[in-house]
Amino acid sequence: MVSDEAELRARVKALESLLVERGLIGADTVDQIVEVYESEIGPLLGAKVVARAWVDPGFKERLLSDATAACGELGIGGLQGEQLVAVENTDSVHNVVVCTLCSCYPWPVLGIPPNWYKSPEYRARMVAEPRRVLAEDFGLPLGEDVEIRVQDSSAEMRYFTVPQRPAGTEDWDEERLAGVVTRESMVGVAVL
Amino acid sequence: MDGPHDLGGAPGFGPVRFDPDDPLFSSDWERKVFGLTMATSTISLYNRDENRHARERMPVEEYRSTGYFEQWLVALETNLTELGVLDAAAVRERVAEFLDEPGREVRGKDRPELFELFRDTLEFGASLERPAAPPRFAVGSRVRAVRDAKPGHTRLPAYVRGHVGVVRRVDGAFVLPDTNAHHEGENPENTYNVGFSARDVWGKGDHEVLVDVWESYLEPAD
Structure with missing residues (x-):
């Protein structure tokens, strides 16, 4: 079962958008967190x-x-x-x-x-x-x-x-x- | 449980594809999966052990044909829907929408305070060390790893089961993953660094393998 990139991208966006709508994360949260690991640690x-x-x-x-x-x-x-x-x-x-x-x-x-x-x-x-x-x-x-x-x-x-x-x-x-x-x-x- | 994740000593794998310049993320969705996992675990929507267990429950053929961050994505979908944070039908519907409109971006309110919470977790950590009874074994004790795999989550690698090793270090007590993954309590136990001889475990090799184990994974060997 190899998913193609388009499907993976849609699955990730689906989770992120629903979590943002529920107010559990902000639209800015994911990028801010990842940037810490890309630039600081x-x-x-x-x-x-x-x-x-x-x-x-x-x-x-x-x-x-x-x-x-x-x-x-x-x-x-x-x-x-x-x-x-x-x-x-x-x-x-x-x-x-x-x-x-x-x-x-x-x-x-x-x-x-x-x-x-x-x-x-x-x-x-x-x-x-x-x-x-x-x-x-x-x-x-x-x-x-x-x-x-x-x-x-x-x-x-x-x-x-x-x-x-x-x-x-x-x-x-x-x-x-x-x-x-x-x-x-x-x-x-x-x-x- | 015997799961597809328990790879120590598994036969049939070829060379390690070592590349010192490999990027941390090979695509934007991998990057998002990492961030989403960190964000949702920081606000304690699920614990570390149940997150691992969600990956371990994947069927072996699916686990093996799935990349690392795709396994993380499966775990996110499993946890968020099983725990009732998101509705499975709503997730499916939303996936279909994004497939229809690949250019559509995720929009919504910023939540700077959530990043502050993450910063605190990052700085101070989330230690699972807890007080517990005095350790049953001491440095130098000969111990045997239990033979049977428990049905749910456990952190005893299959390759040491039934084998005898020597306690090299006593490390303090930590939340027991076997119960924590199933919301059956923290039940902290002492953990040990135990050395096993490769020759004992695999019948060949001149090295020592050191494994970190919880107390209930061990019994006295003498």
């Missing part, structure tokens, strides 16, 4: 958190023990990130995040999830064969000596990874460091 916020962790060992320790509170220090938190957990990637342990049941994702630090994260392929395969999916689909071959931990976000915790700081960035400031932190590296499907 995204992986740039997570990148700030990671960069702070790289330059400030005390912050990193607090982040790894209570990410909700640590992100709160930077004014980052809220909806779909009420309970944040940060996991650290190292030379010997690589964490990667998935939600096999739906699309749970740490919105306040990474924004809303990209299509590949929500895809059935990612949800089905990342838990069962992460080494292969990372190598073949994300171009991230990990050594046999690297232990892989796959985190399935099946309850209320929302996870992101703290990637390793790239070599050669020792004299970079926090802002410049944040510029190299990608969404993919904070989900655990890339390294920097």
Whole structure:
């Protein structure tokens, strides 16, 4: 049952117009809400958190023990990130995040999830064969000596990874460091 | 329930189509579906668990042939009509009108105060953490995930059912989705981060899978 675009558009307009008529939402509500996610909330916020962790060992320790509170220090938190957990990637342990049941994702630090994260392929395969999916689909071959931990976000915790700081960035400031932190590296499907 | 959404370890899927530059929304109607879902959940027309359950109730062939935001649209239609917010016949009639007049726009009053409400929810979140009895298990406890799928909504992935894992972290107590989705109360329970060996679960693999579970999904393994 593949619906065509015209039908989908009509179904969406039908709901929106009836909700507006009932006074449950305003004609302006939907656009205002979406604009927040298009312009304000995204992986740039997570990148700030990671960069702070790289330059400030005390912050990193607090982040790894209570990410909700640590992100709160930077004014980052809220909806779909009420309970944040940060996991650290190292030379010997690589964490990667998935939600096999739906699309749970740490919105306040990474924004809303990209299509590949929500895809059935990612949800089905990342838990069962992460080494292969990372190598073949994300171009991230990990050594046999690297232990892989796959985190399935099946309850209320929302996870992101703290990637390793790239070599050669020792004299970079926090802002410049944040510029190299990608969404993919904070989900655990890339390294920097 | 055994539902089409429960994809962990499901066979037959090909490569992940990874594109770092994929837009968040590929069309205007997807964008609207997202906004409508956020707007209607902010004013608590339905809860998070029943929203998920509405998607899980889709027949497997429909779920698999439906894109992500179309699944969200189905859930919106299901929830808003089943809960009596909108009349199903009125929705069908309105869809027909928009199909006849594709250029017609949605018009009506602005409600700036609703966006303010959303801003508050966005900033402060909507935590489902609640007080509950002390946790039954501790870090290091060996636990077995229950074998049987409950008939309604549940958040225990099928791939760990019946398998033994180790509690890695105790995370506090949260509203139980199994009852909250069906308006049978919040019944908060402690939740745990439990590590399972891939070799135990699938007979192969050298990784650990960590799953977050509510207390009633677990029994002592020893």
